[in-house]
Amino acid sequence: MTAFIRTESELNEELAIVDETILAGDGWMKVLEPGQVLRIVDLEGNQAADTLFFDADNRDDHYSAVATIAGQGNIYLTTGSVLRAESGKPLVKIVADTCGRHDTVGGSCSAESNTVRYAHDKLSMHNCRDTFMLQLARHDGGYTKRDLAPNVNFFMNVPVTPDGGLTFADGVSAPGCYVEMAAIARTTVLISNCPQLNNPCNAYNPTPIRVLIWNP
Amino acid sequence: MTKLWSTTIAPGGKWSGVLAKGRLLTFTALQDDANLAVMLFNAHDLTERYNMPDTLKAQYTARLTRGNVLMSDNGRVLASIVEDDLGWHDTICGVTTREGTDAKYGATNYQTVRNDWLRSGYENFAVELVRCGLGVRDLGPVVNLFAKTACNEEGVMIYDTKHCKEGSQVTLRTDMDVLIVLSNTPNPLNPSTVYPTAAVKLDVEIAPAFQPETDYCYRYRGENRRAFENTETYHLLAGK
């Protein structure tokens, strides 16, 4: 039996200070102030929201999947997970989650990884790394490809077996499932709403997500 | 195989250097319970580096062993695991920090205990990355050679304290010219409250000529073959 921890939020959508929709294949980048809460909603279900975090006061210190995993001694993210930077600094904490489990081992898709995973002729397809880089290019010139580390895949289930196998499981999220995180430090959030068309996880149909932010 | 060079990385030690394509790097644990953290970069383009997620996804594994290749973020093979006594090397638990090291083993500093002070993986990598023209923004997942960190059905990570025995070996082959950065610092999940003290020996040899038709790592999966093909294209275009 594999645990999924589901926790509802008490926040009222009408009181959010930001309420935006990110279409499939689009990016989004914003700074969260300490105490602000970000909600990401999987509007149509089984969409991957590839998300990176940076310490906004020290942009060299980016999200670390491995420091996050080692810090909590668990490979999956859900309510209570503290997402850490490479230095170990806590950036955000997941405070509500109606999906119950999120992946941080699988990383984002890229043109190059698509050629490896699927076929050489996939090089031209739209991918998350391109979305990340376009957002970084538009930001202020301070971020480069060097700053792209392994990310969180909200709403993705990538089960790891006790003997070290890695699989991709469909259907853990559903229309309207959301995850909410409170900023511990000033944190830059970078999202790529995944345009992946080669993976059956999203039934080959990338869909929009919604992002809301509340003040403390 | 022609033996080129050897070194020993002491507990707490670090090393970085450039290794040409076609080198065999044999790492030997000189005591039980070793953990050697490894980062890899393309020596000619340091923005290209080891990518843990792409490596794991493409090979449908959460552990590394013989047959697996270490892929870059540009879909190429930086190195391959061509021999392995252990069957499991960790790449999802990262390195120790100063705070974590002090909390687990007790605070030490150079002023008080001289070279017996306890090094952290984060600081070791920070030093070597700056030495190589990089910085902490270039940190990312490492390969923790010799360490087994499995997880149960709930995702709880379990470090296997009996996994690595004295004399255990693993051999990497460089498939591109790489910058390699090493830190002999404990796995963050090692439950021991005594700082682990296993030295690791590194022997470098010239690898036999690469023959795709018989190469175990090339033939391991279609994904590996395509990553090697990307690497071959890169070398062809760059004239290497």
Ligand SMILES: [Zn+2]
């Ligand atoms: Zn993607």
